[in-house]
Amino acid sequence: MANEFAIKVENVSMCFNMSKERLDSLKEYFIKLMRRQLNFTEFYALKDVSFEIPCGQVCGIVGLNGSGKSTLLKVISGILKPTVGKATTIGSISPLIELGAGFDMELTARENIFLNGAVLGYSKKMMEDKFDEIIEFAELQDFVDVVIKNFSSGMVARLGFAIATITKPDILIVDEILAVGDFLFQQKCERRIHEMMAGGTTVVIVSHSIDQIERLCQRVIWLEKGRIRMDGPVEPVCNAYKGL
Amino acid sequence: MSSPAQGVKLSEKLGSYMKYRFLLQELIGRDLKVKYRRSVLGILWSVLNPLLMMLVITAVFSHVFKFEIENFPVYYLTGSLIFNFVVEATSNSLTSILNASSLIKKVYIPKYIFPLEKCLFGFVNMLFSMIAVLMIIIILRFRISWTFLLFPIPMLYALVFAIGLSLVLSALYVYFRDLMHLYGVFTTAWMYLTPIIYPESLLENMSFIKYIYKLNPMYHLVTCFRSVVMYRQVPSLEQNLICIGISLLMLVIGLLLFRKLQDRFILHI
Numbered sequence: 001m002a003n004e005f006a007i008k009v010e011n012v013s014m015c016f017n018m019s020k021e022r023l024d025s026l027k028e029y030f031i032k033l034m035r036r037q038l039n040f041t042e043f044y045a046l047k048d049v050s051f052e053i054p055c056g057q058v059c060g061i062v063g064l065n066g067s068g069k070s071t072l073l074k075v076i077s078g079i080l081k082p083t084v085g086k087a088t089t090i091g092s093i094s095p096l097i098e099l100g101a102g103f104d105m106e107l108t109a110r111e112n113i114f115l116n117g118a119v120l121g122y123s124k125k126m127m128e129d130k131f132d133e134i135i136e137f138a139e140l141q142d143f144v145d146v147v148i149k150n151f152s153s154g155m156v157a158r159l160g161f162a163i164a165t166i167t168k169p170d171i172l173i174v175d176e177i178l179a180v181g182d183f184l185f186q187q188k189c190e191r192r193i194h195e196m197m198a199g200g201t202t203v204v205i206v207s208h209s210i211d212q213i214e215r216l217c218q219r220v221i222w223l224e225k226g227r228i229r230m231d232g233p234v235e236p237v238c239n240a241y242k243g244l
Numbered sequence: 245m246s247s248p249a250q251g252v253k254l255s256e257k258l259g260s261y262m263k264y265r266f267l268l269q270e271l272i273g274r275d276l277k278v279k280y281r282r283s284v285l286g287i288l289w290s291v292l293n294p295l296l297m298m299l300v301i302t303a304v305f306s307h308v309f310k311f312e313i314e315n316f317p318v319y320y321l322t323g324s325l326i327f328n329f330v331v332e333a334t335s336n337s338l339t340s341i342l343n344a345s346s347l348i349k350k351v352y353i354p355k356y357i358f359p360l361e362k363c364l365f366g367f368v369n370m371l372f373s374m375i376a377v378l379m380i381i382i383i384l385r386f387r388i389s390w391t392f393l394l395f396p397i398p399m400l401y402a403l404v405f406a407i408g409l410s411l412v413l414s415a416l417y418v419y420f421r422d423l424m425h426l427y428g429v430f431t432t433a434w435m436y437l438t439p440i441i442y443p444e445s446l447l448e449n450m451s452f453i454k455y456i457y458k459l460n461p462m463y464h465l466v467t468c469f470r471s472v473v474m475y476r477q478v479p480s481l482e483q484n485l486i487c488i489g490i491s492l493l494m495l496v497i498g499l500l501l502f503r504k505l506q507d508r509f510i511l512h513i
């Protein structure tokens with residue numbers, strides 16, 4: 001294969017300015033500027049993180065709350081630009097950072113399917129072709145023309161998952177989204193992820209369910225306060241993490 | 245060495261444009277649907293609204309102030325069409341990045357899409373409002389000439405200008421939330437400084453204003469539009485160059501500023 005890696009993260013640091021009060025107005029800004037009080041506390045959500053994920057690998061990321069998992073996924077998917085370092089990905093990428101990002105609550109499921117498809121960069125023709133498949137997978141046949149604000153949160157998540165996984169991307173990024181939805185739908189989602197894995201998709205999963213990580217992954221990266229604490233095969237890393 | 249690299253960049257840009265064209269369409273469609281979902285007359289309001297405004301303004305201004313303007317209804321409608329388009333498009337764009345924050349945080353989308361979409365949405369609305377202009381022209385038996393057919397040209401100038409201004413406003417608004425209030429006051433002043441409800445001669449007779457009113461880009465856009473629709477004239481080369489100049493200048497300023505600020509948007513929304 002020409003490229004042996006699908007995701008390459010090199011010395012990535014992500015620094016946020018944690019201004020204690022947010023300067024949302026011009027007046028505040030100038031007053032602070034005059035008094036030279038514009039000192040932000042710098043906060044590193046990721047610090048010097050490097051790793052490489054080969055094509056087709058399923059990699060889990062674990063860590064306590066606030067350890068930088070979501071930030072790392074956002075850097076990989078190009079949503080956040082890292083302060084230092086760079087993240088390279090090869091191939092199409094489908095980020096499931098939050099399901100239903102880009103849904104408009106005032107629109108119906110039908111309209112949202114097209115809108116969300118457009119947000120994810122799919123073509124109109126493809127959405128028309130896949131429309132029935134999406135509705136069927138989300139099991140929302142009776143709600144096609146209902147305004148989304150009247151949906152339950154699980155229903156919204158189903159629709160989001162169905163749209164986001166309609167193509168087989170080269171890289172799939174999953175951030176704790178499998179926690180929503182009833183257990184039947186969770187199993188269905190896992191099956192779909194398994195199908196993609198079988199098809200050679202590289203997967204990065206963040207989950208607080210160690211069971212799920214152990215079930216799905218081949219490798220685990222453990223983040224602690226923005227640094228990689230451990231990186232390796234599932235069993236040793238998960239055991240160490242559980243031993244915290 | 246640099247030219248092939250640029251070639252690649254350009255084709256990449258075009259590719260991403262094609263990719264996001266469907267998104268633009270969908271976003272505009274969404275705005276139309278949300279705007280008119282619960283209203284009985286729906287999109288007809290884009291036609292009715294300027295007509296009703298015209299009736300009110302004509303009633304007030306032709307009886308109270310008695311400006312000497314021939315065909316006041318057409319004069320007002322043509323001026324307000326362009327002015328309202330620019331103000332609506334830019335005001336909607338102002339908040340567009342912030343309103344899309346939930347999206348921007350979770351999916352990678354080129355961020356200029358959002359102000360651009362608001363401008364195109366305003367443009368579609370303006371085309372509907374153009375029906376109102378046509379109706380009034382027919383009802384009043386106002387004489388037009390072939391130059392009328394040139395009306396899309398000044399509209400395009402206004403669109404480019406609006407896109408440039410929108411890029412500036414939407415990018416700055418992420419950092420300074422006061423901008424919304426300031427811009428509201430600014431547009432009110434802007435309306436009074438542009439000959440929409442009063443004749444241009446009024447400005448020419450003011451001591452200080454007469455030197456500066458031509459610095460107002462809106463003045464040129466409105467004048468250019470009126471000359472083809474109302475005065476049966478092809479705009480002069482100078483007029484065209486001025487309009488192209490200010491629109492492109494605004495666009496370039498907008499693009500440069502937006503590009504400089506866009507990577508840090510996400511840290512502030």
Ligand SMILES: Nc1ncnc2c1ncn2[C@@H]1O[C@H](COP(=O)(O)OP(=O)(O)OP(=O)(O)O)[C@@H](O)[C@H]1O
Binds near residue numbers: 017018045063511
């Ligand atoms: N836009 C932002 N501005 C400032 N700080 C941020 C921003 N986004 C994230 N952070 C900080 O970065 C740190 C890591 O956040 P992140 O969301 O990556 O954690 P996480 O590992 O996903 O946690 P969880 O398990 O709760 O999902 C947190 O301390 C958070 O406060």
Ligand SMILES: [Mg+2]
Binds near residue numbers: 071
């Ligand atoms: Mg998280």
